[in-house]
Amino acid sequence: MNCQQIARMLSASQDGELTPDLELEVRQHLRGCAVCREEGNRLQQVVRRLRLVPPPAIDPFFPARVMAGLGTRPLAARRLAQAVAYALAFFLIFAAGFALQTGSGRRATAVPAAAATYSSVLLEPQDFGLLSVHDDTLGLFAEAGRE
């Protein structure tokens, strides 16, 4: 193996991730090659410097804070079940409302409103007060004519 091939394997070698055969080859090469040895030393220095950084200080209240944060939080599967239940309830309410509306519509067409007089068909007396007065006046004239 040449230096270029060894350079590609140096990192994995230091991480203990090479197969025994490859590891042996790398070691043999390093024994006879000062350049690759120097490269290996520098890579090890990088890892050593990285490891100088200490982990963040332990917060003794962290587990308690997490447990408090859980609160009444449901597990994902239960949350899904809740969502399905809500969706089902909504659908049932919607369907029931739709059925009721359709049913009442059918009843309305089945029993037509009684048309007592000419004015009650054409005009709504309670909405058109003046016209209904006019209509009543006509009624009075009609009665007077009969008399």
Next chain:
Amino acid sequence: MEEPRLSDDEIVASVLQGNRRDFEVLVRRYSGRIIHFVARMTADNDEARSIAQDVFLKIYENLPYYRSENNFSAFIFRIARNMTLNWLNRQKRTIFISRLLGRDLGRDPFRLDPPRLSPQEQGERETLVTDQLRRLPEEQRLALVLKVYLEFSYLQIRDVTGWSVPKIETLISRAKSRLKKCILLQESGGEDVLPARKK
């Protein structure tokens, strides 16, 4: 408090049966490593604790999806990885938008500013290599942090990231080479950083 000597899978089964207090055992068991992981990825210890708290809430919610034949450690570090990367992406977007709005248009919008550090962390800040670690491309940083700080094997890193072993090997090797160059440049009094890449 003496932790009961139960395996992760046994504790998960107990939590799923409704003993939610048992989840605290998992939190105690993994909080140090999760916070350390997030802190090295974000270079911000305070933010790391906050993110780690959210990570544990997410882990709790997703416990029903954990399959016991899998490695629980890989399961929780996958969640930690996803949430940390999401946080980093949000940070990038925020900084990018603020610079686009004219606050600092003259600078590279993809380059993160150094985070605010507490006085205790100033010592850490002085370690050049930590600063350079933050500037590594995300994939390289992730692989290196899992290897160096959590001492994961390449196979364990594969379980967390889903990458192939050769890819992990390449990422770690490149990350080390990049940091080595940074250190050499610094020691020779040159430019203190190599340009940060987006990915």
